[in-house]
Amino acid sequence: MYIQDQLNEIRAAIAAAEKRVGRPAGSVTLLAVSKTFPVSDIMQAYADGQRLFGENRLQECMEKMPQMPADCVWHLIGPLQRNKVRKALESGVALIQAVESAKTAAAVSRIAGELGCTARILLEVNVDGEESKHGFTPDELRASWSELTALPALDIRGLMCIPAPTETPEGARPAFAALRALAEELRARGPLPLPELSMGMSHDYAVAVEEGATIVRVGSAIFGRRDYH
């Protein structure tokens, strides 16, 4: 019952956060991050109505997908290596969340074109501007925007971020606000509606909802502590 209790608690907390800031109920989608957890755990979430799952690694995602009912929807949330783009596009994942550079975006568009499909993606933004981190810095994204939006086989749905860990959930608020502001700026520039903002994890998803997240990515708060061994 642990997983179902946790899920229900998180759903209630998301609804409460939506209400606090006057967002319509149901504006936010809960993505259950199932990386490292066995299919038996994922099935418990499924039994409680969860359909959207996120995996970090393509290989693990592709192993789990056929073991789960076909009405599950999968997002790839980990960094996408360029040599795995074709496999990712053929895997059936609904959204590739973490396209982190113009080079990767161009590769995704080119290969999607070859496969005759359009790739649904989010662009990962390095909102903290830390050198070591993945993603476009806000200035890189501004500079590549015209080039990115011209890529023919790409459906850029929005932005995602993984801010540096903070001691308190409040600590992440400036990063979330910055991602939202950047999305608003790019929307104003056009031509894309950019409906999705993927931000907030177990520790800080409620703050992310207050700052406009449309997808929160929650793992350990649903499934428990991860054991990487």
Ligand SMILES: *Cc1c(COP(=O)(O)O)cnc(C)c1O
């Ligand atoms: C693991 C992971 C999460 C979930 O983290 P939790 O703290 O367990 O909620 C969210 N987003 C990404 C990109 C992740 O890799």
